[in-house]
Amino acid sequence: MRSLSRQLTLGLVAACSLLILAGGGLMYAAIRSALYRQFDEGLRTKVLAVVTATETRRGRVTVDFSDRYLREFDRRVAEAFFQVWHGASVVSRSDSLQDSDLPGKFGSIERPVTWDMELPDNRAGRAIGVELRPRGGDDPVIAVVAATRGSLEAMLGRFALMIIGGGGGLLLVVALVIPRIVGPGLNPLRKVAEQASTIGARTLEQRFPVEGMPTEIVPICERLNALLARLESSFARERRFSADLAHEIMTPLAEMRVLTESALKWPETSGPEMHRQSLGSLLRMQELVTRLLDLSRAENDEVEVHPVDVDAGAILRDLWPAYADRAAARRLEVNWDLQPDTGFRCDEAFLRTILRNLLSNAVEHSPPGVLIRISVLRRGDRVQAEISNPAPGFTQEDAAQCFDRFWKKDRSRSGTHGGLGLSLARELAAAIGATLEARVDEAGVLTMTLDAPVEPPAVS
Amino acid sequence: MRVLLVEDAPNLRESLVAALRRSGYAVDAAKDGAEVLTMASTVPYDVVVLDIVLPRIDGLEVLRRARESGLDAPVLLLTARSNVADRVIGLNLGAEDYLGKPFSLDELLARVQALGRRRHGQSKPVIELGSVSVDTAAKRVQCDGKAVELAPREYALIEYLAFRRGTVVSRSEIEAHIYDDLADPMSNVVDSAVCVLRKRLSDAGAPPLIQTRRGLGYCLEAPESCAPLADN
Numbered sequence: 001m002r003s004l005s006r007q008l009t010l011g012l013v014a015a016c017s018l019l020i021l022a023g024g025g026l027m028y029a030a031i032r033s034a035l036y037r038q039f040d041e042g043l044r045t046k047v048l049a050v051v052t053a054t055e056t057r058r059g060r061v062t063v064d065f066s067d068r069y070l071r072e073f074d075r076r077v078a079e080a081f082f083q084v085w086h087g088a089s090v091v092s093r094s095d096s097l098q099d100s101d102l103p104g105k106f107g108s109i110e111r112p113v114t115w116d117m118e119l120p121d122n123r124a125g126r127a128i129g130v131e132l133r134p135r136g137g138d139d140p141v142i143a144v145v146a147a148t149r150g151s152l153e154a155m156l157g158r159f160a161l162m163i164i165g166g167g168g169g170l171l172l173v174v175a176l177v178i179p180r181i182v183g184p185g186l187n188p189l190r191k192v193a194e195q196a197s198t199i200g201a202r203t204l205e206q207r208f209p210v211e212g213m214p215t216e217i218v219p220i221c222e223r224l225n226a227l228l229a230r231l232e233s234s235f236a237r238e239r240r241f242s243a244d245l246a247h248e249i250m251t252p253l254a255e256m257r258v259l260t261e262s263a264l265k266w267p268e269t270s271g272p273e274m275h276r277q278s279l280g281s282l283l284r285m286q287e288l289v290t291r292l293l294d295l296s297r298a299e300n301d302e303v304e305v306h307p308v309d310v311d312a313g314a315i316l317r318d319l320w321p322a323y324a325d326r327a328a329a330r331r332l333e334v335n336w337d338l339q340p341d342t343g344f345r346c347d348e349a350f351l352r353t354i355l356r357n358l359l360s361n362a363v364e365h366s367p368p369g370v371l372i373r374i375s376v377l378r379r380g381d382r383v384q385a386e387i388s389n390p391a392p393g394f395t396q397e398d399a400a401q402c403f404d405r406f407w408k409k410d411r412s413r414s415g416t417h418g419g420l421g422l423s424l425a426r427e428l429a430a431a432i433g434a435t436l437e438a439r440v441d442e443a444g445v446l447t448m449t450l451d452a453p454v455e456p457p458a459v460s
Numbered sequence: 461m462r463v464l465l466v467e468d469a470p471n472l473r474e475s476l477v478a479a480l481r482r483s484g485y486a487v488d489a490a491k492d493g494a495e496v497l498t499m500a501s502t503v504p505y506d507v508v509v510l511d512i513v514l515p516r517i518d519g520l521e522v523l524r525r526a527r528e529s530g531l532d533a534p535v536l537l538l539t540a541r542s543n544v545a546d547r548v549i550g551l552n553l554g555a556e557d558y559l560g561k562p563f564s565l566d567e568l569l570a571r572v573q574a575l576g577r578r579r580h581g582q583s584k585p586v587i588e589l590g591s592v593s594v595d596t597a598a599k600r601v602q603c604d605g606k607a608v609e610l611a612p613r614e615y616a617l618i619e620y621l622a623f624r625r626g627t628v629v630s631r632s633e634i635e636a637h638i639y640d641d642l643a644d645p646m647s648n649v650v651d652s653a654v655c656v657l658r659k660r661l662s663d664a665g666a667p668p669l670i671q672t673r674r675g676l677g678y679c680l681e682a683p684e685s686c687a688p689l690a691d692n
Contacts, residue, residue, distance in 0.1 A: 247513060250540030254562035255472040261565035262479045269482065277471050 004189070008182045016174040024167040031159045036126075039152050040114050043128040046070070047112065047145040050082045051130065054091075056137025063092035072096070072147070078121065080147040091141060102144045105129045117146060124149045188217050196224070204232035237404060244406030244419065248288050252281040291420040295405065298427030305431055307345045307456040312355065312385040313338035313376040315348070319356055323363045330368045332389075337375035344383045344454040346432040351452075354428055354436065355385065357421040358448050362389045365409070381454050391446035399438040399446070432456060461506035461576040461620065462486040462637045466496050466522070467538065468514050476509070476568075483569050484599055484612035484619070486640035493517030493525075500526045504636050505533040507575045509568075510555070512539035512546060520549055527554040534575040538563070573597060580623035587622045589681065592666045594622045603664040613638065614657050621670065621680040630677035654678055 053065035063084050065073075072079035073094035083093040083102040090101070100120035106129035107113035119125035127146035134141055192208055199206055207228060208221035259278045263270035297303050316338070327334065362372050366389040373388045394409065401407050403426045406419035422436075429436040434452035441447070463485045467473040473489050480487045488503065490496045493514050500508065508531070512519035523535060534556040539546060547558050556578070557571050577583065577596055585597035591604050599615055601608040610618065616638050621629060631650045639649060658670055671679045 247540045250561040251469045251472060254540070255469065255475060257562045258472065258475045258479060258565050258568075262475060262482070265479075265565065266482050269478070274475075277475060281471055 005179075005182055005186050008186070009179050012178045012182065013171075013175050016178070017171055020167045020170050020174070024163040028156075028160055028163050032156055035152055035155060039126060039147075039149070040128065043114065043126065043145055043147060044112060046080060046082070046147070047128050047130055047143055050084065050143050050145060051109070051132050051134070054084060054132075054141055054143065055135040056139065059137070061086040061091045061134055061137065061139070061141055065092065065094075080145065081119065081125075082143065082145045084144075085142040086139060102127060102146055103129075104142055104144065106131045106142045106144065116149070119146060119148060124153065126152075188214050192217060192221065192224075199228070201235060204228055204235055241405050245292075248406065248419075249285065252285045252288075255281040256285075288420070291424060295420060295424045295427060298424060298431055301431070303350075303428070303431050305347045305350070305456070307432075308348050309343055309345055310348050310351055311343045312351065312383060312450070312452075313342055315352055316355055316359070316374055316376065316385070319352065319359055322356075323359050327363050327372070330363065330366070332363060332366055332369070333371045335371055335373045337373070337377070339375075339377040342376045342378050342383050344452055345456050346434070346452055350428040350432050354425040354450060357425040358385075358387045358450070361421070361448070362387050366390060367392060378454075383452050383454060385450040385452075386447055388445050388447035390444055391440060392444050394440050394444065394446050396440060399440050402438050403436070461579075461616065462488070462503065462640060463572060463576075464488050464490065464496070464499060464503070464505045464508045464533075466490045466493075466508065466510045466514065466519070468492060468511060479565055479569070480572070481640075482612065484616040485572070486616065486638055488640050491515075493519065493522035496522050497525055497529065500531045500533075501529055504633075505531075506579050506637060507572050508533050508535045509572065510535055510537055512537055512550065520546070520553060523550065523553045523555060534579055536568075536571055536575060570597070577623075582623055587625070589622060589625065589669055590667060592661065592669060594619055596622075601661075603661065603666040606664065608660055608664040608666070610657070610660055613653060614660060617653050617657055618661075618680075621678065625680045628673045628676050628679045633677070 049070065050063065050065060054061065054063045056062075061084075065082075070080065071077050073082060073096050075095040075098065078096040081094050081097045081100075081102060083097060083104075084091040085104060093101075097120060102120075103115075103117065105113050105115060105127070109130050109132050112128050112130040114126060114128045117125055117127050125146045125148050127144055129142065129144040131140050131142050133139070195206065195208060207225045210218055210221050210225070213221055256278055259274055259281070263274055317336075320334075359374075366372060370390045373386070376383065376385045378384075398409060403422050405423045407422070408419045422438075426436045429450060429452070432452060433456055434450055437449050437451070439447050439449070463480055465473065465476055465480065465487055467476060467489070468491045470491075473491065477487050477489050488499060488505075490499055493516060496508075496510070499505075508526075510519050510523060514522060517525075519537070519539075523537075535554065536557045536559060537547070537550045537555045538559055538561060539550075540561040550558060556575055559568060559571060573585075573596060577585065582596070585595060587594040587596065592608075593602050594600075595602070596619055599612075599619075601610055601615065601618060617634065620634065620637050634650045634653075638653070654670060654672075658668070661669060669680050671681075673679055
């Protein structure tokens, strides 16, 4: 597995190593160049000494040079060599050369030629050659001086060793220091990773700290926190769904089991009333399962939509008688506002299911003696059916959650509603290209709005 | 024994009340938390069967408040939820037992019975009273190995007296534990029931077990072992 820390450390160590190598190389080159310049200056001094000792007397070139003054030209010392030519003939050579010759390369006195060479005794050397006119004559002579590079190379070797040693030491320091810099630098990321590893389905309330985090990590933490918040909400919803589902199914199951076991335990008490109760529980379960299946199909787009021309107002009028008695018993008044030209195309069965659910909720959950407003109106290419009623205690949060499966204002199972009606209504609304929204105003009036297009959307 | 059943689903509540009554319990039923708090503060229940999910006040909150206000009867929690957290919270709040829905009726009755026994410090299901034995698990009374036929209410009476054997039990205590709200508080149901029970035991050949302590109540077992009534 790739490690960011290891990758950064190796990368930085490699980069520093290259820099140290390049720096060492440049330093060596600079030192070598300076030492060679210095060495060449020494050769130039020597060749000038030889030139000074050269003169022309009566057409004959002589070199009056004594190695007593420069002992390195001596045969025994043999650290330096010179040779002087006049034309093609050798005028003079140092004792150190014995019978050997130096190469006759040369330049002007202002721009002498220098070169590396192998000395007659096979040692590495360096030479300088100049052409000049000796005192007392016009014929040019050539003087070449060479010297052993032994001390120069030894000094360069020492410098090379120092550079290599220093570079190696620096590399070691870099290799030791960089992980200690990279490690703490990655600590915030490590903390995020450690915290992330502790997050599970039961610890989704955790959040990554943003305070004190490096600016590069803050956006990551913020995104992760937003994701966690969504996950937490989603998990809470799913847990609530599971608990509610258990609730809704286990209760009628428990009823049926108790009734059946009672009938077996006390057969003499078994009768039509017991069977009626058992059937009631069974029908509740059947309705629950049917609704869940309907909802599942709607959520998975497995419902077939058959658009026909419909009029929401006419359907509401048609559905109302089923709720009129209940509304009257609860002293509810109804205000109708059905505008003309509110026909549109959609699946009538779906529309009836949606509107039936909205009417039922308004009649069952309004406080007694209040006014229910039912309206259908046209807005551009859309038709809006609204049913509003006072709903004390209904909050904005409720309005956001009331379409959740099994949502109930009172989460106990009391009442005949299973908490699936609005979920199904919203899914069916989506199937016909409409939206179903709930809003509650400051006066506590809840309005459910079905907003449908006049023409159904094209089926993909 | 008198049981308080708290369940908001009407069908389940009614069928459980019927089953518990047929099993010889005096049963009161409540459908929400507010009723429970009122009833538990006025009646000395032997067992409370409490659904966790209730309208308005959650069952766990009901349990907490009831315990705070002095409810000392053992509580059996019923719930359709299967999560451990609810059970742990419930048990930590003072519930004695837990049963998940859907449950076996026999298991519920057995647990109610066990909690009732525990309430009266009785660990063994069979109470021996000389030649008479009261089997609280089988709800059966035997005399010299032969079954004594008793109606549920008669059995409930001897079971309660057997739980309290050796102590004088007042009529009002018997009423409170044997009869639910259906009984007429003005009638002399206790005296009548004791009379019938004595006759049933006598017919079965049992020695006179139930002594009358005039002005105090009744005491089961030999009269000399009865302690005076502490709070009549």
